[in-house]
Amino acid sequence: MEKMIAQMNVLVNEEGYLTDFTQWNKEIGDELAGEHNIVLTTRHWEVIDYIQGEYKRESPLSIRKIGKSGVVDIKEFYALFPAGPLKTATKIAGVPKPASCI
Amino acid sequence: MSEFNGEIRKMMIILSKASLENVYAAFVLANGARMEGIEAEMFFTFFGLEAIHDKKMEHLHVATVGNPAMHMPTMIGGLPGMEALATSMMKREMEKLDMPGVREFLDIMKASGVKLWACKLAMEMFHYTKEDMYADLDGVITVGDFYKQGAGVGAHMLFI
Numbered sequence: 001m002e003k004m005i006a007q008m009n010v011l012v013n014e015e016g017y018l019t020d021f022t023q024w025n026k027e028i029g030d031e032l033a034g035e036h037n038i039v040l041t042t043r044h045w046e047v048i049d050y051i052q053g054e055y056k057r058e059s060p061l062s063i064r065k066i067g068k069s070g071v072v073d074i075k076e077f078y079a080l081f082p083a084g085p086l087k088t089a090t091k092i093a094g095v096p097k098p099a100s101c102i
Numbered sequence: 103m104s105e106f107n108g109e110i111r112k113m114m115i116i117l118s119k120a121s122l123e124n125v126y127a128a129f130v131l132a133n134g135a136r137m138e139g140i141e142a143e144m145f146f147t148f149f150g151l152e153a154i155h156d157k158k159m160e161h162l163h164v165a166t167v168g169n170p171a172m173h174m175p176t177m178i179g180g181l182p183g184m185e186a187l188a189t190s191m192m193k194r195e196m197e198k199l200d201m202p203g204v205r206e207f208l209d210i211m212k213a214s215g216v217k218l219w220a221c222k223l224a225m226e227m228f229h230y231t232k233e234d235m236y237a238d239l240d241g242v243i244t245v246g247d248f249y250k251q252g253a254g255v256g257a258h259m260l261f262i
Contacts (some may be wrong), residue, residue, distance in 0.1 A: 073213065076135075084137060084138050087139075102130060
Protein backbone atom coordinates (compact mmCIF):
# COMPACT_ATOMS: atom_id res chain seq x y z
CA MET A 1 0.00 0.00 0.00
CA GLU A 2 1.03 3.61 -0.40
CA LYS A 3 1.68 5.98 2.46
CA MET A 4 2.57 9.67 2.50
CA ILE A 5 5.68 10.15 4.64
CA ALA A 6 7.63 13.41 4.72
CA GLN A 7 5.81 14.61 1.56
CA MET A 8 6.80 11.45 -0.26
CA ASN A 9 4.50 8.72 -1.49
CA VAL A 10 6.21 5.47 -0.51
CA LEU A 11 5.24 1.79 -0.56
CA VAL A 12 4.76 0.18 2.83
CA ASN A 13 3.46 -3.19 4.07
CA GLU A 14 0.54 -3.64 6.48
CA GLU A 15 2.88 -3.04 9.47
CA GLY A 16 4.19 0.21 8.03
CA TYR A 17 7.62 -1.05 6.92
CA LEU A 18 8.93 0.36 3.65
CA THR A 19 8.91 -2.34 0.99
CA ASP A 20 11.36 -0.56 -1.30
CA PHE A 21 14.50 0.64 0.46
CA THR A 22 15.45 2.88 -2.48
CA GLN A 23 12.48 5.11 -1.55
CA TRP A 24 13.96 5.80 1.90
CA ASN A 25 15.62 9.08 2.86
CA LYS A 26 16.60 10.75 6.14
CA GLU A 27 13.45 12.85 6.30
CA ILE A 28 11.37 9.67 6.07
CA GLY A 29 13.52 8.21 8.86
CA ASP A 30 12.86 11.26 11.01
CA GLU A 31 9.13 11.10 10.47
CA LEU A 32 8.91 7.34 11.14
CA ALA A 33 10.90 7.91 14.34
CA GLY A 34 8.42 10.61 15.32
CA GLU A 35 5.60 8.08 14.99
CA HIS A 36 7.38 6.16 17.77
CA ASN A 37 8.00 9.32 19.81
CA ILE A 38 11.72 9.14 19.11
CA VAL A 39 13.82 12.19 18.24
CA LEU A 40 16.82 10.93 16.30
CA THR A 41 20.26 11.89 17.65
CA THR A 42 23.73 11.19 16.26
CA ARG A 43 23.77 7.91 18.21
CA HIS A 44 20.49 6.82 16.60
CA TRP A 45 21.86 7.61 13.15
CA GLU A 46 25.01 5.56 13.80
CA VAL A 47 22.85 2.56 14.64
CA ILE A 48 20.59 3.15 11.63
CA ASP A 49 23.66 3.33 9.36
CA TYR A 50 24.87 0.03 10.75
CA ILE A 51 21.45 -1.62 10.25
CA GLN A 52 21.23 -0.40 6.67
CA GLY A 53 24.76 -1.64 6.00
CA GLU A 54 23.85 -5.11 7.26
CA TYR A 55 20.70 -5.08 5.15
CA LYS A 56 22.70 -4.20 2.02
CA ARG A 57 25.11 -7.05 2.79
CA GLU A 58 22.07 -9.35 3.20
CA SER A 59 23.28 -10.25 6.68
CA PRO A 60 20.38 -11.12 9.02
CA LEU A 61 19.98 -9.03 12.17
CA SER A 62 19.48 -10.21 15.74
CA ILE A 63 19.79 -8.64 19.18
CA ARG A 64 22.94 -10.71 19.76
CA LYS A 65 24.48 -9.38 16.56
CA ILE A 66 23.62 -5.77 17.41
CA GLY A 67 25.38 -6.33 20.76
CA LYS A 68 28.50 -7.55 18.97
CA SER A 69 28.43 -4.83 16.30
CA GLY A 70 30.85 -2.54 18.10
CA VAL A 71 28.43 0.29 17.24
CA VAL A 72 26.09 0.00 20.21
CA ASP A 73 25.65 -2.37 23.14
CA ILE A 74 22.33 -4.05 23.89
CA LYS A 75 21.52 -1.85 26.86
CA GLU A 76 21.98 1.36 24.89
CA PHE A 77 20.11 -0.13 21.92
CA TYR A 78 17.07 -0.64 24.17
CA ALA A 79 17.48 2.88 25.55
CA LEU A 80 17.68 4.46 22.07
CA PHE A 81 14.73 2.54 20.64
CA PRO A 82 12.43 1.60 23.54
CA ALA A 83 9.54 -0.88 23.20
CA GLY A 84 10.93 -3.40 20.72
CA PRO A 85 14.24 -1.93 19.53
CA LEU A 86 14.96 -4.25 16.60
CA LYS A 87 11.45 -3.76 15.20
CA THR A 88 11.48 0.00 15.69
CA ALA A 89 15.02 0.62 14.45
CA THR A 90 14.55 -1.41 11.27
CA LYS A 91 11.30 0.39 10.53
CA ILE A 92 12.96 3.80 10.87
CA ALA A 93 15.89 2.56 8.76
CA GLY A 94 13.49 1.58 5.96
CA VAL A 95 14.51 -2.09 5.93
CA PRO A 96 12.33 -5.19 6.48
CA LYS A 97 11.43 -6.33 9.98
CA PRO A 98 13.89 -9.08 11.05
CA ALA A 99 12.34 -12.51 11.50
CA SER A 100 14.71 -13.28 14.36
CA CYS A 101 13.59 -14.86 17.67
CA ILE A 102 16.84 -13.97 19.46
CA MET B 103 -13.34 1.26 24.95
CA SER B 104 -10.55 0.68 27.41
CA GLU B 105 -6.99 1.48 26.49
CA PHE B 106 -6.05 -2.09 27.34
CA ASN B 107 -7.17 -4.48 24.61
CA GLY B 108 -6.04 -7.68 26.25
CA GLU B 109 -2.52 -7.41 24.94
CA ILE B 110 0.35 -9.02 26.85
CA ARG B 111 2.32 -6.44 28.79
CA LYS B 112 4.42 -8.56 31.09
CA MET B 113 5.64 -12.17 31.05
CA MET B 114 6.47 -13.79 34.39
CA ILE B 115 8.40 -16.96 33.56
CA ILE B 116 9.15 -19.61 36.18
CA LEU B 117 11.92 -22.05 35.32
CA SER B 118 11.96 -25.19 37.48
CA LYS B 119 14.11 -27.45 35.30
CA ALA B 120 17.66 -27.24 34.02
CA SER B 121 17.74 -29.55 31.05
CA LEU B 122 19.11 -27.51 28.18
CA GLU B 123 15.94 -27.64 26.09
CA ASN B 124 13.85 -26.22 28.95
CA VAL B 125 16.38 -23.53 29.83
CA TYR B 126 16.55 -22.34 26.22
CA ALA B 127 12.78 -22.37 25.86
CA ALA B 128 12.46 -20.12 28.91
CA PHE B 129 15.28 -17.80 27.78
CA VAL B 130 13.93 -17.41 24.25
CA LEU B 131 10.48 -16.61 25.65
CA ALA B 132 11.81 -13.99 28.08
CA ASN B 133 14.16 -12.38 25.59
CA GLY B 134 11.53 -12.55 22.85
CA ALA B 135 9.12 -10.67 25.10
CA ARG B 136 11.61 -7.82 25.54
CA MET B 137 12.18 -7.74 21.78
CA GLU B 138 8.46 -7.02 21.39
CA GLY B 139 8.48 -4.31 24.03
CA ILE B 140 6.90 -6.61 26.63
CA GLU B 141 8.30 -6.63 30.17
CA ALA B 142 9.80 -9.93 31.33
CA GLU B 143 10.87 -11.39 34.66
CA MET B 144 12.20 -14.85 35.44
CA PHE B 145 11.97 -16.86 38.66
CA PHE B 146 14.47 -19.70 38.98
CA THR B 147 13.34 -22.43 41.33
CA PHE B 148 14.36 -26.01 42.17
CA PHE B 149 16.57 -27.41 39.42
CA GLY B 150 16.02 -24.26 37.41
CA LEU B 151 18.60 -22.68 39.73
CA GLU B 152 21.32 -24.56 37.84
CA ALA B 153 20.74 -22.21 34.89
CA ILE B 154 21.99 -19.31 37.02
CA HIS B 155 24.54 -21.24 39.09
CA ASP B 156 27.93 -19.79 38.22
CA LYS B 157 29.77 -23.11 38.03
CA LYS B 158 26.97 -25.23 36.58
CA MET B 159 25.27 -23.06 33.96
CA GLU B 160 27.79 -23.92 31.25
CA HIS B 161 27.51 -27.67 31.83
CA LEU B 162 23.80 -28.23 31.36
CA HIS B 163 22.62 -31.24 29.35
CA VAL B 164 19.80 -32.28 27.09
CA ALA B 165 17.63 -34.98 28.71
CA THR B 166 17.92 -38.23 26.72
CA VAL B 167 15.89 -40.38 29.14
CA GLY B 168 12.16 -39.97 29.62
CA ASN B 169 11.87 -37.82 26.53
CA PRO B 170 9.84 -39.68 23.87
CA ALA B 171 10.51 -36.96 21.29
CA MET B 172 14.20 -37.93 21.29
CA HIS B 173 13.12 -41.12 19.45
CA MET B 174 15.67 -43.04 21.41
CA PRO B 175 14.83 -46.05 23.58
CA THR B 176 15.16 -45.18 27.27
CA MET B 177 17.73 -47.97 27.76
CA ILE B 178 19.95 -46.48 25.02
CA GLY B 179 19.46 -42.92 26.30
CA GLY B 180 20.73 -44.09 29.67
CA LEU B 181 24.04 -45.43 28.34
CA PRO B 182 27.18 -43.54 29.41
CA GLY B 183 27.99 -40.64 27.11
CA MET B 184 24.57 -40.46 25.43
CA GLU B 185 23.58 -37.24 27.18
CA ALA B 186 26.89 -35.63 26.31
CA LEU B 187 26.52 -36.71 22.68
CA ALA B 188 22.97 -35.38 22.38
CA THR B 189 24.02 -32.16 24.11
CA SER B 190 26.96 -31.48 21.81
CA MET B 191 24.75 -32.17 18.78
CA MET B 192 22.13 -29.74 20.03
CA LYS B 193 24.72 -27.08 20.89
CA ARG B 194 26.15 -27.35 17.39
CA GLU B 195 22.72 -26.82 15.84
CA MET B 196 22.06 -23.86 18.13
CA GLU B 197 25.35 -22.23 17.24
CA LYS B 198 24.31 -22.40 13.58
CA LEU B 199 21.19 -20.45 14.52
CA ASP B 200 23.33 -17.84 16.28
CA MET B 201 22.01 -18.93 19.69
CA PRO B 202 24.24 -17.73 22.52
CA GLY B 203 25.55 -19.96 25.31
CA VAL B 204 23.78 -19.91 28.69
CA ARG B 205 26.01 -17.25 30.28
CA GLU B 206 25.96 -14.96 27.27
CA PHE B 207 22.19 -15.42 27.03
CA LEU B 208 21.85 -14.28 30.66
CA ASP B 209 24.01 -11.23 29.84
CA ILE B 210 21.81 -10.43 26.84
CA MET B 211 18.64 -10.74 28.90
CA LYS B 212 20.01 -8.51 31.66
CA ALA B 213 21.09 -5.87 29.13
CA SER B 214 17.61 -6.10 27.59
CA GLY B 215 15.92 -5.39 30.92
CA VAL B 216 14.79 -8.88 31.96
CA LYS B 217 14.67 -9.21 35.75
CA LEU B 218 16.23 -12.40 37.12
CA TRP B 219 15.12 -13.72 40.50
CA ALA B 220 16.27 -16.79 42.45
CA CYS B 221 13.79 -18.67 44.65
CA LYS B 222 14.72 -18.31 48.32
CA LEU B 223 13.31 -21.67 49.38
CA ALA B 224 15.13 -23.59 46.63
CA MET B 225 18.37 -21.71 47.35
CA GLU B 226 18.16 -22.86 50.95
CA MET B 227 17.27 -26.40 49.96
CA PHE B 228 20.34 -26.70 47.73
CA HIS B 229 22.54 -24.78 50.23
CA TYR B 230 23.40 -22.17 47.62
CA THR B 231 24.38 -18.60 48.53
CA LYS B 232 24.04 -15.51 46.37
CA GLU B 233 27.83 -15.71 45.78
CA ASP B 234 27.39 -19.09 44.05
CA MET B 235 25.07 -17.55 41.48
CA TYR B 236 25.24 -15.39 38.35
CA ALA B 237 26.59 -12.05 39.57
CA ASP B 238 23.96 -9.84 37.94
CA LEU B 239 20.99 -11.50 39.62
CA ASP B 240 18.29 -9.06 40.73
CA GLY B 241 17.81 -10.84 44.02
CA VAL B 242 16.75 -13.87 46.02
CA ILE B 243 13.01 -13.64 46.74
CA THR B 244 10.02 -15.64 47.96
CA VAL B 245 7.20 -16.84 45.78
CA GLY B 246 5.04 -14.13 47.35
CA ASP B 247 7.51 -11.47 46.27
CA PHE B 248 7.43 -12.87 42.74
CA TYR B 249 3.63 -12.68 42.63
CA LYS B 250 3.84 -9.05 43.73
CA GLN B 251 6.28 -8.40 40.88
CA GLY B 252 3.69 -9.82 38.51
CA ALA B 253 0.96 -7.41 39.53
CA GLY B 254 -0.67 -5.29 36.86
CA VAL B 255 -2.92 -5.46 33.84
CA GLY B 256 -1.77 -7.73 31.01
CA ALA B 257 0.65 -9.80 33.11
CA HIS B 258 0.92 -13.50 32.30
CA MET B 259 2.63 -16.26 34.25
CA LEU B 260 4.31 -19.27 32.70
CA PHE B 261 5.70 -22.37 34.42
CA ILE B 262 8.43 -24.36 32.71
